Amino acid sequence: MIKGTPIDFTIIVIYFIFILGFGSFFGKYVKSTKDFFFGGQRFSWWLIGFSCVATTVGSYSFIKYSAVAFEYGLSSTMTYLNDWFILPIFVFIWLPIIYYGRITSIPEYFERRFDSKTRTISLIILLIYLLGYIGINLYTIGVAFNAMLGWDVMATAIVIAFVCALYMHAGGQTSVIMTDLAQALMLLTAGILIFILGIDKIGSLKTFWTSLPYEFKLPFSPFNKPPDFNFVGIFWQDAFGSSMAFYFINQGILMRFLSVRSPRDGRKALFLVCLVLMPLAAFAVANAGWIGKSMSIHGLLPSDTNPNHIFVEVVYAITKPGTFGFIMAALIAALMSTIDTLINGVAAIGVNDIISKIVPDKNDAYYLKWARLISLLAAIIGVALVPLFMQFKSIYVAHGTFIAAVTPPMIVTILFGILWKRYTTQAATYTLIFGSIAMLISIKWPGILTLFSHGVAAEGLQYLRALYGLTVCSGISIAMTLLPASKEIKDLHGLVVDTIHEGKVLFKGGEPDDFDEGKIISCHIVEVNEGVSLSKAMMEHLQAKPGDILYISDERWWLGGLKSIHAKAGPPHDSSDDIILIGTDLIVQGNLDINRKVTAMKII
Amino acid sequence: MMSPWLPFIYQYTICSFFFIAIIILSIKKKAISIHHPTDRKILLEIIAGYLIFIFAHALMILFAGA
8 A cells, every 4th residue: 555645755855855965065075085085084973973973874774673573572682782892892803993094995805814816705795794784775676665555666766875975975084974963853853752642642661561461671682582582693694694795895985984074082982972972772673563553452453464565564553644745755764764874885995996996097087076976876786786686585685694694704804904914915815705605605595503502493584694604704713824834024013913013103203192081172363374383272172282183173073073173283373372273275275264163182 | 482581681691701801811912901981991991881882682572570
């Protein structure tokens, strides 16, 4: 049944126009490939945090998690609430490696840590992962809009990919981050709105809660059953498969954390994501299923409602024209905020790992043109992959199978690469090649997964593919590294846990001093020919010395660092304490307004 | 029906092993230093966050019957 009124369609069209205009507006801040891919490394932690959540929540999230929430209850949240254990490795090891190492792409890390051959293999796997991810998101939104509004699946995918690619083409990473903020707020608001309207429809919060059965209220599903949503399979697939892939091999997320003004802000962003925004997002994407369950118990919805349609049915039942359109627009927002990140990621890999290798030594404008062209190309390929995902039985199976099949070799290689200095290039190459072959074998002969079943029935074994992959790939990695002939000595400055300090030295060009955070100061700009200089008193206030890297930003915090710049502190000046001398080129580069005050802080 | 605590114990046993091993490795390899206030503060924040999740999941199981 086609749902939606002219008001709803109008709201969706307004949303498209708004997001296209808003995203394209930031094109004026893109002057180089650094701006296009990393937004000039200037953004605040809260902006990056919201952006990460908008990326995590894809269009499939509302449909998929509402479906499992309707069938299995609060355990639908478990996939969003098990990321925290990854924090130490991300915050203490991976973030400093990528940030101070100025690593622009995952394949680049492979070349610097191992060799060019592993870079090529990882490039192929990564492109399959990213382009496939774009395809599955476009497919999901196509299915949702086909059911709700009667739109053709392919036509929907094409329209959305086109809008996304257009604003991405203009503003790159800055557009991604800024539109993601709007989209994250929109999808979280929509999720909370569904719950409020749903409770209103049911009667009260108490009526809702007491109507739900005991098993439905548990935070984890039963250990090894049912086959399609058991705890142990989901745990290995999501906590160790999807989450690890998200934080370690998703090029878009890597670029997001390289866009922060400092690793300190990257850490804060991750805290915000894991502790606050992910629980909120888990609630937002799944509560339509819980509301649907309670409504069906109270006879407000047919009890035999198809779980895959529950999100649409609940939203349609509890909203009025206009609100329905807003929630559908939020669904599109969830999709676009995921896809724009992936498109930007593909463009970065395309330029850094393909074009600059084939056509080296060109100027930055040449590569910027290619970045924009590849953004459009990635959107087209994503649309072309939609028919492939149409062949799967359900969205959950398609998504899970795809992630679990592609990611383990890459995850294991990166983890061993950053944690184990002795881990060799040969071991990495074998892990990528034979690990991928092992994953293909498990798809062709799923019976092999029985070894890892934990008592899960045969129909649910695909969820344990991640555990199988991680075990096999770890085995290959360890065996190949421990071979007597495979010892190697390599320059690993800043690329493994042992050498993070050396990475900081290389980043700064001197001994780092990032322990004393100092204070943030506010001062007026005075334009000079070049460099940055503060008074001696202000330098002491910042606990900074000449040669330290400073972050100078427009004093309006809500800009999130849009107008800001990193620069090395020069010798102190003798003028007034509330004055900062800044070179003309830095003012232009940071989009700073000389009539406004700026804040300054020491980075390292 | 299996105990609702089994998934809880399984998840936090495996995750805690990974969590603690990485912290020990980071300290041992000098990626962080517990003698520096900033690093110590981050470490305590991360451990506190982890305990919050353990506590929240345990509460959810306990209150499921309410």
